[in-house]
Amino acid sequence: GENVEQHPSTLSVQEGDSAVIKCTYSDSASNYFPWYKQELGKRPQLIIDIRSNVGEKKDQRIAVTLNKTAKHFSLHITETQPEDSAVYFCAARNQAGTALIFGKGTTLSVSS
Amino acid sequence: GAVVSQHPSWVICKSGTSVKIECRSLDFQATTMFWYRQFPKQSLMLMATSNEGSKATYEQGVEKDKFLINHASLTLSTLTVTSAHPEDSSFYICSAMQQGPNQPQHFGDGTRLSIL
Numbered sequence: 001g002e003n004v005e006q007h008p009s010t011l012s013v014q015e016g017d018s019a020v021i022k023c024t025y026s027d028s029a030s031n032y033f034p035w036y037k038q039e040l041g042k043r044p045q046l047i048i049d050i051r052s053n054v055g056e057k058k059d060q061r062i063a064v065t066l067n068k069t070a071k072h073f074s075l076h077i078t079e080t081q082p083e084d085s086a087v088y089f090c091a092a093r094n095q096a097g098t099a100l101i102f103g104k105g106t107t108l109s110v111s112s
Numbered sequence: 113g114a115v116v117s118q119h120p121s122w123v124i125c126k127s128g129t130s131v132k133i134e135c136r137s138l139d140f141q142a143t144t145m146f147w148y149r150q151f152p153k154q155s156l157m158l159m160a161t162s163n164e165g166s167k168a169t170y171e172q173g174v175e176k177d178k179f180l181i182n183h184a185s186l187t188l189s190t191l192t193v194t195s196a197h198p199e200d201s202s203f204y205i206c207s208a209m210q211q212g213p214n215q216p217q218h219f220g221d222g223t224r225l226s227i228l
Contacts, residue, residue, distance in 0.1 A: 032214070043205060043219045044156065051214070089155060099146045100207075100217055104155045 002027040004092050006103025013080050015112045023090035023103050024072040032093040033066060033073045034100065037086045044089060048075070080110045114140050116208050118220030126228055127198060133191045133223045135206030141186040142208035146217065147179075150203040162189050196227045 003026040013019050025033075031052040036044035050057045050064045050073065057064050061080075066073040077084060087107050091100040115138040123131055135145055144163050148156040160176075162168040162183035170176045180192040189208075193200055205222040209215050 034216070041203075041222075041224070043221050046216065049216070099158050099161050101158065102156045 002030060002092055002094055002101040004090060004101050004103040006090050006106060008106060009104065010107045010109070012109045012111065015080060015082060015110055017080055019075075019077045019080050019084070019108055019110075021075045021088055021090070021106045021108075022072060023074070023092075024070075025092040026071070027092070027094045028068075028071065030071075030092040030094040033064070034091050035062075035064060035075045036089045036091065036102075038089060038105075039086050047088075077108075080108075082110050082112050084108060085110045114208075114210075114216075114218040116142075116206065116218045116220040118206055118223055120223060121221060122224045122226075124226045124228065125196065128195055129227075131193045131196055131225060133193075133204055133206070133225075135189045135191070135208065135220050137187045137208040137218070140208075140210050140218075142189075143186065143211040144209045145183055145189040146207045146209070147181060147189075147191050148205045148207070150205060150222075152203075156205060159191075193225065196225070198227045201225055201227045 006023045034049035037047045038044045048062050048064050050066050061078045063076040087105045089105045090103040093100050117136045119134045147159045150156050159174045160168045160170045162181050164183050164186050168181035183189040206220045207217040209217050
């Protein structure tokens with residue numbers, strides 16, 4: 001089955017800096033890669049996603065890149081703010097109707 | 113947008129009790145629902161996939177007789193933790209998905225289960 005690896009497990013940045021979180025997946029048939037932000041005790045919130053037919057997607061301060069050949073994808077957050085502090089999860093899905101498989105998560109801390 | 117309601121949000125009960133958690137899709141028909149478990153400071157681990165009208169598919173290591181899943185309608189799936197013990201204490205989250213290609217998974221708010 002699918003296996004998703006995520007790095008780093010913790011990331012501390014200063015307000016205004018950029019943050020990058022990287023994930024790799026094992027199943028070459030995976031074609032959907034979302035990123036979730038989870039605050040303590042709450043549901044994961046979808047912040048951005050990318051499908052295998054594109055290499056990059058951007059939404060304001062957040063961008064995701066995908067390298068299908070290398071089977072890795074990354075989340076980029078620019079101009080970080082304290083409210084960006086949370087746990088971020090990457091995930092992968094290999095076909096419509098199957099469940100998302102999550103990475104282990106990255107705890108992002110943005111200090112002002 | 114699509115809303116998934118999960119109930120209860122928090123349960124505290126004694127060891128040996130069975131606990132039922134409900135997951136409802138409020139404004140769409142969910143042909144597939146997923147149940148995840150999340151221990152503190154860990155990731156969401158898939159427990160099982162349920163399709164309306166058929167038996168759930170459990171992930172390796174998840175006891176189907178321990179975690180009973182019923183998906184009797186297109187808007188409701190239930191997870192029953194039978195004879196719960198302290199090691200079953202966790203955050204349980206459901207998600208629901210509509211039929212069709214490229215459909216996103218919509219998550220419920222989760223249920224925090226504490227077994228004393």
